[in-house]
Amino acid sequence: MTAETVRVPLSDRSYDITIGANLIEQAGALLGPHLKRSRTAVVTDENVFVTQGERLREGLAASGIEADFITLPAGEATKSFAELEKLTGRLLDLGVERDDVVIAFGGGVIGDLTGFACSVLRRGCRFAQIPTTLLAQVDSAVGGKTAINVAQGKNLIGAFHQPVAVIADITSLDSLPMRELKAGYAEVVKYGLISDPDFFRWLEENGPALFEGNEGARIHAIKKSCEAKAAIVSADEKEKGARALLNLGHTFGHAFEAYFGYSNKLLHGEGVALGMALAFDYSASEGLCPAPDAERVKAHLKNTGLPSEISDLNSEITADIIAKYMMQDKKVEQGKLTLILAKAIGGAFIAKDSDLSTVTAFLKEKTGE
Ligand SMILES: NC(=O)c1ccc[n+]([C@@H]2O[C@H](COP(=O)([O-])OP(=O)(O)OC[C@H]3O[C@@H](n4cnc5c(N)ncnc54)[C@H](O)[C@@H]3O)[C@@H](O)[C@H]2O)c1
Ligand SMILES: O=C(O)C(=O)C[C@@H](O)[C@H](O)[C@H](O)COP(=O)(O)O
């Protein structure tokens, strides 16, 4: 099967996303043109190192590139100040230079942390993304948002820093646990819900094939997702406008992730799934979206095994706690919430000046308070 390429056009920061099977074996050939010397640092996590590390070492060595691997703990808690400090120290100890290309090899946690470290290392060094989760292949490896989490909220300390290349090897997904695959799928569904009802319908029909490992279905879903994200990012790199649409479900979802302390009680994609369900329900409750559309969204998430109601979390969270975290969202303007709502499946829009008390009342109904 030949590889597909999606371009992210961003003037002098443009890059290609290469999507296909067995690309890790070709990593040296794909990244070689970006490297100024035949040595690189690879940042990864324990699980990826064990399941995929040797493939990458050999894929680089095949082109004469030597790699120093830095292996971090797996999981969301790694997107922290403490790990950032350790990682930048290790990259400096290795003598990584501004013109070097550090490779982020893993899921969104590794990509976001490594990208952020590279944005500040010697005031900015280059990096490439080799995403190994579905979530990272369809979303986090693309677009240049990098960040760590803090107690106040998700991704609150970060920078925009674009990679020089993205290599999405679908065969890396073969070792990914099903729960992670499903969490990543939530971000795929997001693109259908934002602006592509036909793609949402395709997912309703083909989601199961994707989970069963059908290569064609995986490549199609990843390519469609990357095309959608590339179009939005190239039009609005720094989220001054339309890029906020990519945040569908995130103002709610990030609040739940922060409440659970960035633990594996709730994965990012699971939070996004629940957040999108709430965004559609809230839109319906405000008379903005037909109720059957909200029901259809929730049914698809539920059938996939993703959370679609707050009660699915089995927690003591209250509407006020959710609202407190929501107010830390980066889209807040002059003390007012910005939400991504929908007028239909495929009809998401940006709602500035969203009223916190109306949202809190809606959440109270949802939590049963
Ligand atoms: N920058 C962005 O635009 C953006 C977009 C979406 C999400 N994110 C961020 O991405 C993060 C979530 O990313 P994620 O879902 O990839 O989580 P993750 O990076 O924690 O990876 C999920 C789990 O899968 C394991 N893993 C990864 N690849 C594997 C493989 N091929 N085989 C076996 N195990 C593997 C990891 O070790 C980890 O345990 C969140 O922090 C979220 O905020 C960022
Ligand atoms: O790329 C974007 O823009 C997104 O919003 C993609 C999201 O899926 C991603 O989770 C992002 O990190 C959230 O952005 P944030 O600005 O709310 O932290």
Ligand SMILES: [Zn+2]
């Ligand atoms: Zn996300």
